[in-house]
Amino acid sequence: TQLFLQRNNISDSVKLAMSLKRFEHLVYLDLDNNRITALTKNIFTNNPKLKYLFLRNNGLSSVESPSTLFQDFSVVQLAGNPLRCDCLVRDFYLWLSYTQTAVDSDDIECDWPVKGVVLTDLPLNALVCDVDECANLQRGGCQQRCVNTRGSYLCQCNPGYQLNENKRTCSDINECTIGRSVCSHSCLNLDGSYVCLCPTGKALSSDKKTCIDADPNFCSPNSIEDSKGSFYWRQTSPGSTLTVDCPHGSIDSSVNDFSSAKASRQCTRADGSSEWQKPDTSKCQYASQVTRELKAYSESVTEVNRENVATYLKQEIEQAKNLVAEDLHFATRTLENIIAVNFGSIPEKVGKIVVETASLLVGTGQTTVSKAQASFFTSTRLLKVLERFSDSIVMPFGSAVVSTLTDQLAIRVIDYNQVDYRGATYLSVLQTDSADIEIHYRSGLSPLLDNPNERDNILSAIYLPQALLSEVRVSVTPVRVQLSIFHNGNLFVPSGSGSKMIAGRVVGARIAALGQVTNLENEIEVTIRHRAKQSNEEVACVYWNPSADGGFGDWNTDGCYLDNSKSTSELTVCRCNHLTDFSVLLRSQCFNESSCNKTLTMEIYISCGVSLAFLCITFVLINLIRKQKTSVYMKMQVNFIFSVVISLVAFMAGIH
Numbered sequence: 001t002q003l004f005l006q007r008n009n010i011s012d013s014v015k016l017a018m019s020l021k022r023f024e025h026l027v028y029l030d031l032d033n034n035r036i037t038a039l040t041k042n043i044f045t046n047n048p049k050l051k052y053l054f055l056r057n058n059g060l061s062s063v064e065s066p067s068t069l070f071q072d073f074s075v076v077q078l079a080g081n082p083l084r085c086d087c088l089v090r091d092f093y094l095w096l097s098y099t100q101t102a103v104d105s106d107d108i109e110c111d112w113p114v115k116g117v118v119l120t121d122l123p124l125n126a127l128v129c130d131v132d133e134c135a136n137l138q139r140g141g142c143q144q145r146c147v148n149t150r151g152s153y154l155c156q157c158n159p160g161y162q163l164n165e166n167k168r169t170c171s172d173i174n175e176c177t178i179g180r181s182v183c184s185h186s187c188l189n190l191d192g193s194y195v196c197l198c199p200t201g202k203a204l205s206s207d208k209k210t211c212i213d214a215d216p217n218f219c220s221p222n223s224i225e226d227s228k229g230s231f232y233w234r235q236t237s238p239g240s241t242l243t244v245d246c247p248h249g250s251i252d253s254s255v256n257d258f259s260s261a262k263a264s265r266q267c268t269r270a271d272g273s274s275e276w277q278k279p280d281t282s283k284c285q286y287a288s289q290v291t292r293e294l295k296a297y298s299e300s301v302t303e304v305n306r307e308n309v310a311t312y313l314k315q316e317i318e319q320a321k322n323l324v325a326e327d328l329h330f331a332t333r334t335l336e337n338i339i340a341v342n343f344g345s346i347p348e349k350v351g352k353i354v355v356e357t358a359s360l361l362v363g364t365g366q367t368t369v370s371k372a373q374a375s376f377f378t379s380t381r382l383l384k385v386l387e388r389f390s391d392s393i394v395m396p397f398g399s400a401v402v403s404t405l406t407d408q409l410a411i412r413v414i415d416y417n418q419v420d421y422r423g424a425t426y427l428s429v430l431q432t433d434s435a436d437i438e439i440h441y442r443s444g445l446s447p448l449l450d451n452p453n454e455r456d457n458i459l460s461a462i463y464l465p466q467a468l469l470s471e472v473r474v475s476v477t478p479v480r481v482q483l484s485i486f487h488n489g490n491l492f493v494p495s496g497s498g499s500k501m502i503a504g505r506v507v508g509a510r511i512a513a514l515g516q517v518t519n520l521e522n523e524i525e526v527t528i529r530h531r532a533k534q535s536n537e538e539v540a541c542v543y544w545n546p547s548a549d550g551g552f553g554d555w556n557t558d559g560c561y562l563d564n565s566k567s568t569s570e571l572t573v574c575r576c577n578h579l580t581d582f583s584v585l586l587r588s589q590c591f592n593e594s595s596c597n598k599t600l601t602m603e604i605y606i607s608c609g610v611s612l613a614f615l616c617i618t619f620v621l622i623n624l625i626r627k628q629k630t631s632v633y634m635k636m637q638v639n640f641i642f643s644v645v646i647s648l649v650a651f652m653a654g655i656h
Contacts, residue, residue, distance in 0.1 A: 002028035011035040017043040028052040056080045062088045066095040075102045082111035087129035143169040144289045160192035184210045190225045219267035219274045229287040238269035246284035290320045294330035301337035310353040317360045328372035351393040359406035369490045379491040390482035391512045410485045415478040423466040426483040428459040460505045463525040480512035495552040504530035508581035518578040526574045526582045537586045541574030544581040
């Protein structure tokens with residue numbers, strides 16, 4: 001029996017198999033030019049006499065189990081099918097090499113990855129299935145965009161960035177210097193973009209490049225660049241709220257439609273003029289890929305995966321460049337979730353990764369850390385993360401000590417038997433043969449300043465007296481003590497106060513499971529090395545009060561005083577009656593405003609007088625050069641000197 005079913009739009013192989021049941025004596029079957037995309041294994045089970053099969057120009061992307069499917073067939077024609085030449089066609093490829101069936105193998109071509117290549121012309125090892133390197137958390141090491149390709153992947157950059165030589169990271173393109181901008185006035189380069197600026201009285205037009213006269217009856221066109229991207233606000237009348245699309249889509253990952261994510265800004269009128277209010281971009285996705293990933297990390301922590309998340313987070317921070325305040329916020333939130341109280345104790349490996357990551361965040365720089373603290377209280381939260389680390393870290397088997405030393409900080413957590421405690425000294429020492437820092441622990445009081453060789457290498461130290469543990473009356477056993485040294489004060493910057501910048505390291509001590517310990521009868525001793533004290537400066541022993549200034553924290557001197565008998569010009573010894581973080585301030589001794597003004601006035605008079613003297617000498621020398629006296633260049637110099645002299649005399653006359 002012969003059956004011709006060409007061009008019948010047949011696509012369902014299951015229904016086809018049921019229809020073929022009626023043709024037990026079928027020998028010849030022509031299914032050319034249909035839409036069959038797959039062949040089930042039992043499609044020809046009810047047609048034992050079938051010998052000739054024509055399946056050309058269908059939609060087959062692969063042929064599974066051909067030795068079973070085409071068993072005892074004399075002719076099989078399969079040309080014109082869109083085969084995917086990957087690992088799924090290996091069985092078919094091998095069958096073509098040994099089958100006795102007459103197959104049009106020379107006409108069976110690949111549709112992917114390279115269209116038009118004859119399948120049998122490919123080597124077997126070319127038939128591989130692709131692994132999407134961009135699907136994992138590391139994205140193949142790409143900083144911004146990862147594009148998967150067959151057997152590999154490519155890193156690409158967002159608009160406004162260019163790929164670096166390492167083919168992984170991206171750097172900003174300065175459009176203002178390479179001629180890409182066409183600003184009518186001035187151009188300001190931004191990270192990943194640029195913005196045109198206008199002088200006072202002008203405003204950007206709708207093309208974002210040309211400056212036009214500002215209209216006081218409207219809120220002028222305005223561009224804003226922040227962590228969510230670049231937003232352009234067109235001219236708007238007072239009382240109106242303008243909405244624009246979020247440049248990078250919605251912050252809600254479940255929303256795929258870019259146009260549904262909006263930012264809004266209100267135009268108001270007050271005192272006869274129109275002005276913009278602060279824009280609301282809360283629904284917008286962050287512009288930086290790093291910020292997005294850090295946010296994703298903060299939302300993905302579980303008790304099971306927290307070690308992996310901690311590892312990925314640390315790698316992300318290490319590879320990232322120019323972190324912003326939002327990055328520190330989400331990274332800190334991730335650390336908080338990793339060591340969450342409901343997860344119980346912290347494995348040693350996880351704990352050390354947490355401390356190392358916190359160190360990387362501190363090392364991003366004081367400006368970034370301060371901005372993050374002002375917006376998200378990240379410094380305060382990082383200090384609490386380190387406290388949680390010491391409270392819940394699991395001690396190594398057979399040990400009562402965990403130590404972590406990084407570029408930015410050192411932490412030592414010790415479990416003490418209260419009965420055996422004899423006091424302890426914790427030191428950071430600069431090695432004599434390198435720039436490395438070593439951390440030492442000694443039981444009992446160490447005579448730090450009695451040994452000159454040791455004293456010269458001490459960077460900081462803290463001594464906890466023997467009676468400390470009995471005085472605070474800790475009920476748990478063993479008693480856990482955290483000792484910490486911060487190599488800079490990035491986490492301890494008071495808001496809006498430039499006069500309280502510490503001069504040395506920050507040394508801290510606390511007892512786990514206790515709050516702030518104050519009013520100790522047995523004082524602790526803190527030693528800190530700092531820059532040499534100037535003649536007009538005094539040293540102040542201070543401690544960090546995290547609850548001061550509305551939770552921003554501030555340095556305070558209460559309960560701390562200077563031990564002059566042990567201090568030198570570069571090494572200060574403080575005694576304090578509480579446990580917290582300590583450091584030293586170098587402050588000017590000029591506390592009387594009147595005397596300070598007199599000193600400053602005298603310095604100005606002297607510097608201005610010296611300038612006048614040299615200007616007069618220059619004037620005389622110019623006049624001695626007779627032959628150049630009448631030149632235009634010489635006259636310009638004389639006029640310039642005369643103008644500067646008049647300015648200095650007027651300044652000195654009106655200095656009060």
